Amino acid sequence: MDELPEFPRQVLEVLREPLESRHICISRANAQVTYPADFLLVAAMNPCPCGYHNDGTNRCRCTPPQVERYTNKISGPLLDRIDLHVPVRAMPIEELQSKPDGEPSAAIRARVRESRNRQLQRQAKPNSELSGKELKQRCELGDAERHLLAQAMQKLNLSARAYDRTLRIARTIADMVGEEQINMTHLSEALGYRTLS
Ligand SMILES: [Zn+2]
Known part of the structure; x- marks a missing residue:
């Protein structure tokens, strides 16, 4: 899921159940069905609406409340269920051009x-x-x-x-x-x- 905070909050919160139990339970007026939902969630998000917050430059023009509103779209209980949080820095062009290939x-x-x-x-x-x-x-x-x-x-x-x-x-x-x-x-x-x- 790219741009995770752009998804509606209720869609994100629905992920909590299958992330924990590996199945999803759908309830309707006269029936309840359980389906397997074992998946690997990979999601990406920016640090702020413009994407430059804390990147070592002063390009970010977002106000602290804007940054907070943006990051708060991902609830604590959902973050709790994501095992690996990995910050990824923007690479300077010199580094991008000089980096040797990584491990295959x-x-x-x-x-x-x-x-x-x-x-x-x-x-x-x-x-x-x-x-x-x-x-x-x-x-x-x-x-x-x-x-x-x-x-x-x-x-x-x-x-x-x-x-x-x-x-x-x-x-x-x-x-x-x-x-x-x-x-x-x-x-x-x-x-x-x-x-x-
Ligand atoms: Zn920003």
Whole structure:
């Protein structure tokens, strides 16, 4: 969904149910039907209506209330259900022209597949499908990691849902590098993906 805040608020809020439960329930006067709705949501938005807010230049002419009105179109509960928040900076032209090619998709695909296989071998399902209880079993944290997560919960004001999602992401980051135990590096990276929370 490109330009996410341009979608009507009620359309965005309807996404909350399937993002959480992977099915959608449609109720009419005399019937209720449940359909599977397991999908990957990828959404993009600008930081403000003109798109230049905080980009290191002073091109943005939006007023603070305008910026707030724009970002407030995405509700907290919807943001909570989005696992990875990734800020993308505009690239200066010199950098765009001098950058070497990135890692090929085929190599990344192999790494993702390996990580997924590791998850299936361990628990017969991908990390994304672990329940809260299963998460506790599969994501045992050391003292330092537990402390970091508790601090982040307070500072970033994270919800219980965001807590679970952060653990799931940390588990997946550990799986991506083939490590059994979630450590501070994995956890810090996972917390770094909650920038909009
Ligand atoms: Zn602006």
